[in-house]
Amino acid sequence: MLVQHPIIATLLEQGVISSLDSALARNFLEAGESLDAGLLAAWVSHQVSRQQTCVILQEIGQPFAPLFSFSQMPDRICEQSHWIGLPAQTRPLVLDNGRLYLRRYWQYEQSLSNAIRIRAGQVTGWSAEQIKPLLDELFAPSVELDWQKIAVASAALNKFSIITGGPGTGKTTTVTRLLALLSRLAGTVNRPLNIALAAPTGKAAARLSESIAGALEKLPADFRAGLHAKTTTIHRLLGSIPGRTGFNHHSDNPLNIDLLVVDEASMVDLPLMSKLFEALPAEAQVILLGDQQQLASVEVGSVLADLCAFSEGETRFNADFAAQISAICAVELPAFGTLSRIQNNLVVLQKSHRFDAAGGVGRLARQVLAQDLPASLACFEDFPQQLSWDSNPTTEQLVSQCCTSLQGYFDALAQDDICRAFRVLSANQLLCATRRGRFGTEALNQAIEQRLMQQGLIGRTDGFYPGRALMVTQNDHSVGVYNGDIGIVWPDATDQGLLKVWFMDAGNQLRGILPGRIPAVESLYAMTVHKSQGSEFDHVLMVLPGADEQTLFKGLNREMLYTGVTRAKQRFSLFAAKAPLGMCLEQQCARTSGLSDRLAADSETGN
Numbered sequence: 001m002l003v004q005h006p007i008i009a010t011l012l013e014q015g016v017i018s019s020l021d022s023a024l025a026r027n028f029l030e031a032g033e034s035l036d037a038g039l040l041a042a043w044v045s046h047q048v049s050r051q052q053t054c055v056i057l058q059e060i061g062q063p064f065a066p067l068f069s070f071s072q073m074p075d076r077i078c079e080q081s082h083w084i085g086l087p088a089q090t091r092p093l094v095l096d097n098g099r100l101y102l103r104r105y106w107q108y109e110q111s112l113s114n115a116i117r118i119r120a121g122q123v124t125g126w127s128a129e130q131i132k133p134l135l136d137e138l139f140a141p142s143v144e145l146d147w148q149k150i151a152v153a154s155a156a157l158n159k160f161s162i163i164t165g166g167p168g169t170g171k172t173t174t175v176t177r178l179l180a181l182l183s184r185l186a187g188t189v190n191r192p193l194n195i196a197l198a199a200p201t202g203k204a205a206a207r208l209s210e211s212i213a214g215a216l217e218k219l220p221a222d223f224r225a226g227l228h229a230k231t232t233t234i235h236r237l238l239g240s241i242p243g244r245t246g247f248n249h250h251s252d253n254p255l256n257i258d259l260l261v262v263d264e265a266s267m268v269d270l271p272l273m274s275k276l277f278e279a280l281p282a283e284a285q286v287i288l289l290g291d292q293q294q295l296a297s298v299e300v301g302s303v304l305a306d307l308c309a310f311s312e313g314e315t316r317f318n319a320d321f322a323a324q325i326s327a328i329c330a331v332e333l334p335a336f337g338t339l340s341r342i343q344n345n346l347v348v349l350q351k352s353h354r355f356d357a358a359g360g361v362g363r364l365a366r367q368v369l370a371q372d373l374p375a376s377l378a379c380f381e382d383f384p385q386q387l388s389w390d391s392n393p394t395t396e397q398l399v400s401q402c403c404t405s406l407q408g409y410f411d412a413l414a415q416d417d418i419c420r421a422f423r424v425l426s427a428n429q430l431l432c433a434t435r436r437g438r439f440g441t442e443a444l445n446q447a448i449e450q451r452l453m454q455q456g457l458i459g460r461t462d463g464f465y466p467g468r469a470l471m472v473t474q475n476d477h478s479v480g481v482y483n484g485d486i487g488i489v490w491p492d493a494t495d496q497g498l499l500k501v502w503f504m505d506a507g508n509q510l511r512g513i514l515p516g517r518i519p520a521v522e523s524l525y526a527m528t529v530h531k532s533q534g535s536e537f538d539h540v541l542m543v544l545p546g547a548d549e550q551t552l553f554k555g556l557n558r559e560m561l562y563t564g565v566t567r568a569k570q571r572f573s574l575f576a577a578k579a580p581l582g583m584c585l586e587q588q589c590a591r592t593s594g595l596s597d598r599l600a601a602d603s604e605t606g607n
């Protein structure tokens with residue numbers, strides 16, 4: 001066995017690569033590969049830990065300089081290596097179309113793109129004549145193009161659909177009408193639809209269930225009858241196996257469903273999406289919902305954004321499909337040339353029905369996407385009732401503001417009213433761009449807990465203390481709690497005052513679990529923007545790193561700010577100096593993947 005190579009040891013020591021990256025490099029060397037090849041592998045592995053699916057060979061350069069420089073161009077290193085090869089060569093690293101992958105991630109991408117490609121070409125079999133009358137019952141005539149109606153029409157024809165749009169554009173309303181329409185159609189042939197609704201986190205699943213229930217109430221009664229759908233998390237749907245990354249459901253044991261709706265698809269990472277598609281029966285219909293502009297998944301990949309990349313924010317059907325949908329919806333749709341294998345499978349909803357697009361939150365969200373700093377700043381002046389900006393925040397001020405808004409939460413708990421405590425908790429939320437730093441979740445949660453203790457609202461600041469509002473950070477299938485679930489620690493008055501962590505399930509049912517059974521958690525008073533995906537709050541307070549914390553600026557981007565802004569239902573307060581705010585607007589979240597290329601109109605079938 002080789003001792004650690006000094007260069008690898010130094011890169012590890014200096015934190016340039018992780019122990020996982022260095023172990024891979026070391027494996028390469030032990031197999032007789034060159035240091036160049038080993039460090040190339042370490043770099044790909046390092047990029048995976050930064051959520052990239054792969055690296056583009058031509059863009060690698062000299063990432064380890066000045067500690068180490070490759071002695072040859074990366075393509076030469078690949079050519080000479082026995083551990084790096086083309087897809088068919090079954091080697092640990094795969095070089096495909098100029099992109100270098102760890103084999104596992106290449107497989108995920110390949111498997112997902114193949115599954116989507118196959119489904120994209122399939123039709124449901126319902127005819128325009130069957131769909132049109134039901135569509136006309138569900139949608140009132142409209143003078144402008146009704147993209148919701150167009151989305152329902154196209155998803156009634158296609159086996160695979162993506163319905164995307166910003167917050168409040170009616171994704172849930174649209175999918176509810178679609179489900180109602182499809183159920184009615186299925187009823188005509190006496191074949192009830194087995195529908196699964198899934199979201200990446202428990203919180204998002206609960207919200208989906210609530211929104212669907214709300215949207216159903218607005219439907220004519222005969223559309224509601226016979227429509228049954230169960231909402232769950234993707235992990236629960238697939239059946240997590242404790243301690244394993246695999247699931248109970250996979251290609252050899254597919255899910256028993258006819259139709260799957262995945263909400264908040266932007267949060268689903270590449271491995272999970274790939275496993276989800278693998279577990280689908282061949283004939284099942286799939287609809288992905290989400291906002292492509294939001295932050296990408298916490299883990300590897302940016303599946304939804306990649307799938308939507310060709311659309312550039314608009315629906316782009318080809319001429320045949322545009323004509324078909326135009327006839328069903330009695331409208332004139334623009335037609336586009338050949339762009340992607342999935343161009344007829346995607347509808348972008350444009351109009352927000354939640355907040356007036358001309359209102360503060362909607363306007364700011366648009367200016368953030370446009371990366372326009374002066375126009376974004378102008379929004380704060382134009383909408384003082386809905387938007388505020390503090391360019392010189394202090395910890396003291398943030399802590400005071402949060403503790404004031406938590407008063408109602410502790411009042412509700414004092415009255416043993418856990419349901420109300422949950423409601424109050426979701427009224428105001430402090431969102432941080434980072435975990436670390438003066439204005440990161442770690443420091444702010446600690447400072448808020450200290451203050452709450454000084455105020456006598458909590459008795460201690462560690463462990464599962466009574467009154468703690470927390471978020472679960474790990475899935476535990478056996479207990480039925482999942483990453484992103486929100487809980488409140490409070491005694492169970494009906495069980496000898498036993499301290500429990502309470503969760504609010506879909507349908508507003510409380511469920512108490514003993515703290516010892518809960519996996520990892522963190523306090524919720526300050527939450528990262530990443531963790532806030534899939535949630536909404538009446539008032540969002542968002543804080544960016546301090547102007548002097550430049551090492552934290554690299555994680556800032558417009559998707560993060562957009563996600564923070566669009567979590568606000570009514571008010572958005574920003575706490576940020578101009579420098580970090582400028583960085584948010586300057587930088588875009590860029591994740592390297594080959595998914596869009598694999599779905600390009602002229603792409604070959606995969607290996």
Ligand SMILES: Nc1ncnc2c1ncn2[C@@H]1O[C@H](COP(=O)(O)OP(=O)(O)OP(=O)(O)O)[C@@H](O)[C@H]1O
Nearest residue numbers: 148165166167168169170171172173174211353354
């Ligand atoms: N066509 C419409 N006309 C009037 N109101 C609508 C329409 N579509 C949706 N709404 C209303 O707008 C609000 C947001 O709709 P919905 O929840 O469907 O949007 P969404 O895109 O799923 O939102 P998000 O993902 O941000 O939660 C709801 O109150 C809904 O009733």
